[in-house]
Amino acid sequence: MLATHERRLNYYVLALVPHWADAEDVIQQTKLRLWEQFPSYDPTKDFGAWACTIAHYEILSLRTRAGRARVEFSQQFIERVAEAIPRAIEERDGRLNKLRACLQKLTDWQRDLLQRCCVADDSVTQVARELNRKVDSTRKALLRIRHRLYRCMEGLHKGERS
Amino acid sequence: MTHQSSIPDSLLDEVQSLTLACLSGEAPPEQAARLDSLVCADDDARSVYLRVVLDSMALRDWSGSSTVRPAPEPAPTPEMPQADPSGFFPALWNSLPSVLDGRTPRATFWMLFIPVAAVFFGSFGWLVWSSMPGPRVAEEEKIRLDVETWSAELTYADRAIWAGGLETYPKQGRVYYPGDQLDLQSGLAEITFNDGAQIVLEGPCQVTLQGTSAARLQRGKLAAKVEKDTAQGFVIDTPFGTVTDLGTEFGVEVTEETIDVGVYRGKVSMAVAASGEVVHLTAGETARADRQGNVTSGSGQPERLAIVREIRRPAPPATPARPPHSANGAIIVTTLKSGSPPTVSSSDLAQTQYLSSSGTGGDDASSKHADLFSGAIGNKNGSAADPGEVRLDNTNTITVNFDISTNTLGYDITRIDSYFGWNPEGGGRSNQGYEIILTFVDDTTASLAGPQHWEPNSPASYWTTVSFTASGGGTLNSNTVNLNGGGAVAGTSVLASGVKAITFDMTEDANAGGFVVAREFDIFGAPTAIPEPDSQEPSESNEEPGGDSGRGDSGQTEGRSVHSVGKSVRPVRPDDTSNHGPGGNASGLGEAPVRGAGLPDLSGALVPRQALNCGCAAGVLPVQCVEAKRPTTLARCQWHPSATPAQQTTT
Numbered sequence A: 001m002l003a004t005h006e007r008r009l010n011y012y013v014l015a016l017v018p019h020w021a022d023a024e025d026v027i028q029q030t031k032l033r034l035w036e037q038f039p040s041y042d043p044t045k046d047f048g049a050w051a052c053t054i055a056h057y058e059i060l061s062l063r064t065r066a067g068r069a070r071v072e073f074s075q076q077f078i079e080r081v082a083e084a085i086p087r088a089i090e091e092r093d094g095r096l097n098k099l100r101a102c103l104q105k106l107t108d109w110q111r112d113l114l115q116r117c118c119v120a121d122d123s124v125t126q127v128a129r130e131l132n133r134k135v136d137s138t139r140k141a142l143l144r145i146r147h148r149l150y151r152c153m154e155g156l157h158k159g160e161r162s
Numbered sequence B: 001m002t003h004q005s006s007i008p009d010s011l012l013d014e015v016q017s018l019t020l021a022c023l024s025g026e027a028p029p030e031q032a033a034r035l036d037s038l039v040c041a042d043d044d045a046r047s048v049y050l051r052v053v054l055d056s057m058a059l060r061d062w063s064g065s066s067t068v069r070p071a072p073e074p075a076p077t078p079e080m081p082q083a084d085p086s087g088f089f090p091a092l093w094n095s096l097p098s099v100l101d102g103r104t105p106r107a108t109f110w111m112l113f114i115p116v117a118a119v120f121f122g123s124f125g126w127l128v129w130s131s132m133p134g135p136r137v138a139e140e141e142k143i144r145l146d147v148e149t150w151s152a153e154l155t156y157a158d159r160a161i162w163a164g165g166l167e168t169y170p171k172q173g174r175v176y177y178p179g180d181q182l183d184l185q186s187g188l189a190e191i192t193f194n195d196g197a198q199i200v201l202e203g204p205c206q207v208t209l210q211g212t213s214a215a216r217l218q219r220g221k222l223a224a225k226v227e228k229d230t231a232q233g234f235v236i237d238t239p240f241g242t243v244t245d246l247g248t249e250f251g252v253e254v255t256e257e258t259i260d261v262g263v264y265r266g267k268v269s270m271a272v273a274a275s276g277e278v279v280h281l282t283a284g285e286t287a288r289a290d291r292q293g294n295v296t297s298g299s300g301q302p303e304r305l306a307i308v309r310e311i312r313r314p315a316p317p318a319t320p321a322r323p324p325h326s327a328n329g330a331i332i333v334t335t336l337k338s339g340s341p342p343t344v345s346s347s348d349l350a351q352t353q354y355l356s357s358s359g360t361g362g363d364d365a366s367s368k369h370a371d372l373f374s375g376a377i378g379n380k381n382g383s384a385a386d387p388g389e390v391r392l393d394n395t396n397t398i399t400v401n402f403d404i405s406t407n408t409l410g411y412d413i414t415r416i417d418s419y420f421g422w423n424p425e426g427g428g429r430s431n432q433g434y435e436i437i438l439t440f441v442d443d444t445t446a447s448l449a450g451p452q453h454w455e456p457n458s459p460a461s462y463w464t465t466v467s468f469t470a471s472g473g474g475t476l477n478s479n480t481v482n483l484n485g486g487g488a489v490a491g492t493s494v495l496a497s498g499v500k501a502i503t504f505d506m507t508e509d510a511n512a513g514g515f516v517v518a519r520e521f522d523i524f525g526a527p528t529a530i531p532e533p534d535s536q537e538p539s540e541s542n543e544e545p546g547g548d549s550g551r552g553d554s555g556q557t558e559g560r561s562v563h564s565v566g567k568s569v570r571p572v573r574p575d576d577t578s579n580h581g582p583g584g585n586a587s588g589l590g591e592a593p594v595r596g597a598g599l600p601d602l603s604g605a606l607v608p609r610q611a612l613n614c615g616c617a618a619g620v621l622p623v624q625c626v627e628a629k630r631p632t633t634l635a636r637c638q639w640h641p642s643a644t645p646a647q648q649t650t651t
Helices: A002-016 A020-040 A047-064 A076-092 A091-104 A108-116 A123-130 A135-153 B007-024 B029-041 B044-069 B087-093 B104-119 B139-147 B366-373 B534-541 B609-618
Strands: B152-163 B182-192 B198-209 B214-225 B236-237 B241-245 B249-254 B258-265 B267-272 B278-282 B286-290 B295-297 B331-338 B354-359 B390-392 B397-402 B411-419 B432-440 B447-448 B461-471 B481-483 B496-504 B516-526 B606-608 B623-626 B636-640
Touching: A002 A020, A002 A047, A002 B044, A020 A047, A020 B007, A047 B461, A076 B029, A076 B198, A091 A135, A108 B044, A108 B609, A123 A135, A123 B258, A135 B007, A135 B044, A135 B214, B007 B044, B029 B044, B044 B447, B152 B198, B152 B267, B236 B249, B241 B258, B249 B496, B258 B267, B258 B278, B267 B286, B278 B286, B354 B366, B366 B390, B366 B516, B366 B636, B397 B516, B411 B432, B432 B461, B496 B516
Parallel strands: B214 B236
Antiparallel strands: B152 B182, B182 B198, B198 B214, B214 B249, B236 B241, B241 B267, B249 B258, B258 B286, B267 B278, B286 B295, B331 B461, B331 B481, B354 B397, B390 B516, B397 B496, B411 B461, B411 B496, B411 B516, B432 B447, B432 B496, B606 B636, B623 B636
């Protein structure tokens, strides 16, 4: 149950702040805030919802602090996405199962590249250097793998190709 | 999924590309704005976006598990001697008087928070790392990839037979490098270039790869498909002309004298070799150029060139649903060889739940098959009186039956180890080749392709060990074989559940010089449990299901470390673990902090820095500070190797 809250919080933040570094800051800030404000938490309420509410304020404050955010998204974006998140969370488990299955369908080098590139925000550049490849072509290869993975997970057969 | 399929590919790809660019911080403002407006305006785009974010989190955790946690040497493990669990929280609690000041709500939160953070040690934790051991086994592959730059891979082959210097039957996924010459004698092969272009070769056909987006077609037919935005500028060079793609799908045929080009979609240009003339072709057009540079526009549809544009995949075989006792489709086989007798388990299911065993063939009486499940490696040769070994060839099978009188649901199998070798007699005969047939409690069966572990020049004293473990994904190195590309059992390390018998059916590869010598099979697992409504807590807080993360390698030369087993398996006896602590720290630290058993694991957890400051500084927390990713208010924890839960000072 508690693990679920953590996942939900992380996902909530990343979906509203689609930028790894920003989102991580928000999450850390939120956790600290949660910890500070825990005495005011009403135990009869949903903990995860409470955490997300606090995260929401952190996100808004990230936006208002001038120049703080590295990527800016509109207020409308935040509202629309926030209301769609609960449904996305519902399909999470099924999606993770599919992800595991579809990772298996990748070839070894595709998985390897994916794994290297997903480690951190700036991995692609570094991975390209490690592999002695052009950054651009590495990025394209990565994108292609992600497209393939996505299509596989959606059961779209076109994902086998392209 | 229902509304998904209606999303145009272009939108799907665009949203995904934009999302990934934003996440990584590479998107310029206009791309972020584009994503913003797409997501705001379109429900489908929004749902794609949310899924991509979800996937990215999951993938990051999957990929990052190896770096966050590189099989730490001094980490205590779940099978460490059990200490009083109550000793932990008080220590944690007392160490933080200034921050917690004893108020119950905070205390509760603290206790809530830590286990959560421990399970998801990264900020973006998602998948339980240990269920996806891929990153750890990828080391060899990485080394190989580091030295060379691949160019393309074989993504599909249909009755393809190859000639020339490369393999006759390359496996799907084979990676090619610039300069590789592909000589397809017959059949069809699909090659996908790193930059995204894809070609279908129809034998006989000779192609030389020239990089990540170019190839030379010496002779034969190929069809190329280049998606827009991925690999434009893809070039097919031929003796009579050079075809450059401009975002398209086209076919080329080269004969002794001519080149034919047909365009199915988009545009291409062809530079005629002899004249230097450049011919532009669009969809539906064909052209022919010859050795002298004469160009004739085609007489009809490009389809008339009869080039195979796409290899049809056979429909995937329908997999029957077997809910209560399924076999995990994604299995990792790790093979080890060693010069000294491996240490085998004497407390695996093959001993604790042994009912009977049977087998065929070999030179031994059937009763000897029980020796393979005896819990001892045995040390004699194959004379009938001596226990310990069974000679097998590919006509033989060995079966072990488990006792299901008490555990009527059968067993969850988490790992299977097999030990072969003909030591100390002749040596060798250590090849392992078999298929695993699982019999479930309802008498249905499933088979798993087994290892093909071949040691052609096995030194006399070699033993081989093959380990099967379940995997939810990951990269496989050359010592591992991806057996079935099917779906894994989510979040578990269970190979199969509901099992009542296991049969090892020897395959062709088991015939090293007539027979191989099996010595022991270890089968790890636990009784299959009645599904519980909410079993999250015990399964996720327990560390290292599967048990071999970071330890399989260490057993390479000196026999194996003790096998720890899957999550719900009974604890390994202390005498088994005493001399096999991972990383070798266990011997001097009998009272090292205990994890598992429901205790929170702080390793990798993000905790408020001030808590760490007082805790670490005073030496009372069983953790040490490691630097946070960026200077913020939270820090990551790592188990302090010498700290104990109860101690108040470190010496």
